[in-house]
Amino acid sequence: MTQRFLNLASARRTIYALGKNVNVPQADLESIIGDALKFAPSAFNNQSVRAALLFNKRHDELWDIVADCLGPKLAGADARQKFFAKVAAFKAAYGTALFFTDGAVVKEFEELYPAYAAHFHDWAEQAQGNANYAVWLALHDNGIGASLQHYNPAIDEAVRRAFAVPASWILRAQMPFGSVEAAAGDKSFIAPGERCMIFS
Ligand SMILES: Cc1cc2nc3c(=O)[nH]c(=O)nc-3n(C[C@H](O)[C@H](O)[C@H](O)COP(=O)(O)O)c2cc1C
Numbered sequence: 001m002t003q004r005f006l007n008l009a010s011a012r013r014t015i016y017a018l019g020k021n022v023n024v025p026q027a028d029l030e031s032i033i034g035d036a037l038k039f040a041p042s043a044f045n046n047q048s049v050r051a052a053l054l055f056n057k058r059h060d061e062l063w064d065i066v067a068d069c070l071g072p073k074l075a076g077a078d079a080r081q082k083f084f085a086k087v088a089a090f091k092a093a094y095g096t097a098l099f100f101t102d103g104a105v106v107k108e109f110e111e112l113y114p115a116y117a118a119h120f121h122d123w124a125e126q127a128q129g130n131a132n133y134a135v136w137l138a139l140h141d142n143g144i145g146a147s148l149q150h151y152n153p154a155i156d157e158a159v160r161r162a163f164a165v166p167a168s169w170i171l172r173a174q175m176p177f178g179s180v181e182a183a184a185g186d187k188s189f190i191a192p193g194e195r196c197m198i199f200s
Helices: 004-011 026-039 056-073 077-091 103-112 114-141 156-163
Strands: 049-055 095-102 169-180
Touching: 004 114, 026 049, 026 095, 026 114, 049 056, 049 114, 056 077, 056 095, 056 156, 056 169, 095 103, 095 114, 103 114, 114 169, 156 169
Parallel strands: none
Antiparallel strands: 049 095, 095 169
């Protein structure tokens, strides 16, 4: 029995304190993330997940969009202050991966396989999870921390305008990544027996 994967999986965490002290060259990050996406499974291998990698000013632009789209909607100075502090922490990261589902692929497969049409929406979401997790693990394996955020759909139109992604791409998640500036807190787990029944 090997523990290699489980060691990696147990050490991957949500890291909120992210910074720009990244020694991995940008080209390597592009290929790490690109390959993690490439090898993550999807229903019928339809590869419905898309991504946009934001670095430098384009990364800053995303978090300015989040602040502009959501900040004014928050009621109360306290909530606003907490929100802007969170957004500033995400902006302090090195880059952001935006994850999308290509709705055109989902539609194409609904039409190609009518017997399974009702499933392709859910399967695209499951493929998102696979892709999010694969990228998160691959970044962690290279010493890069990340978290997974969901400011969609409030930012969808502004993101589409700023980054000119194809009209069929639907924003599903935002993953800021960078150097790990502070470790994650403790994490609790429910008892294994509550999650997994064994029959033998
Ligand atoms: C589908 C999904 C959605 C999540 N959405 C958010 C989010 O919007 N904001 C956030 O800060 N964390 C989000 N998380 C991170 C979880 O809160 C986190 O993974 C969980 O608490 C376990 O902690 P860990 O990542 O350190 O193992 C999300 C995780 C998953 C899998």
